[in-house]
Amino acid sequence: MIDDFAKEYLHDELRFTRQALVWKLDGLSEYDIRRPLTTTGTNLLGLVKHLATWEARYLGEIFDRPFPEPLPRWQDSDGGDLWVTQDETREQIIGFYRRAWAHADATIEELPIDAPGHVPWWPRPDVKLFNIMVHVLNDTTRHAGHADILREQLDGQTGVAAGYEEQIDTVARQAHRAKIERAAKAAARGSDRAG
Known part of the structure; x- marks a missing residue:
């Protein structure tokens, strides 16, 4: 009983936070969603690409359910998932994120919360679905917070989700x-x- 509640609660929070992150792109120009807004190059569309890549990986291959599209090898991570090339469109990146959601959602829905997984790059690689759901939610929430600050820097817009925008x-x-x-x-x- 508590397992079902915990799984659904974490899943609902993840769904809400994903939507909030994508909403942060609404109404912005191509330049504004791509331009580096910190000294390390953090940008809004890059955050979406990063989360899509890692959600596909964590809620896919970790449970022997590989994402059906090519992903960069985790060993080769060079930060390329944190920015968007001029040839990648907003629609492509958001579409990739939505496909990653669907794949992750299927994993969450089909597996029990204590389903075993393996994260080879973690010091303690043997995990359960619960661990990974918490990890992905934490990472998504952290990056949605980054997006909040970046968006506020761009045009002053604040709010936690569409429909909750604060008037400036x-x-x-x-x-x-x-x-x-x-x-x-x-x-x-x-x-x-x-x-």
């Missing part, structure tokens, strides 16, 4: 940011005096 009140945001800046400066001055 520029004056209120500027006042809130100024309050936080004042508090940070005051704390720094206090720390300088104490040291």
Whole structure:
């Protein structure tokens, strides 16, 4: 009973977070979804490509259910899954992610939560479906958080999912940011005096 509840709960959270991540691309130009927004090159469409690649791998080959499309070998990971070439389209990457979802969803639905799997690159490679569901949900949530920040940097849009967008009140945001800046400066001055 608790196994079914846990499996469905984790699966529902994963479905919601996947949708939220893809939604972060809505309304942005090709340049904005691809351009590097951090010193390491993190970009929105690259996050989607990365999660598609690893979800296909973790909820596929780990359980002897290989994804039906070629994936780069995990040993050859060179960061190529974290950015998108000029020849890869938004539709291709989102389509790849949706196909990875369908493949992963089939694995989750068809296997019991204690189904054994093997992750050769982990120090303790023998796992259960439960471990991998938590791992994939954690990774997806972490990268959705990155996408939240990147999107806010681009156009100020915030919110956890479509339909929950927060209206942009520029004056209120500027006042809130100024309050936080004042508090940070005051704390720094206090720390300088104490040291």
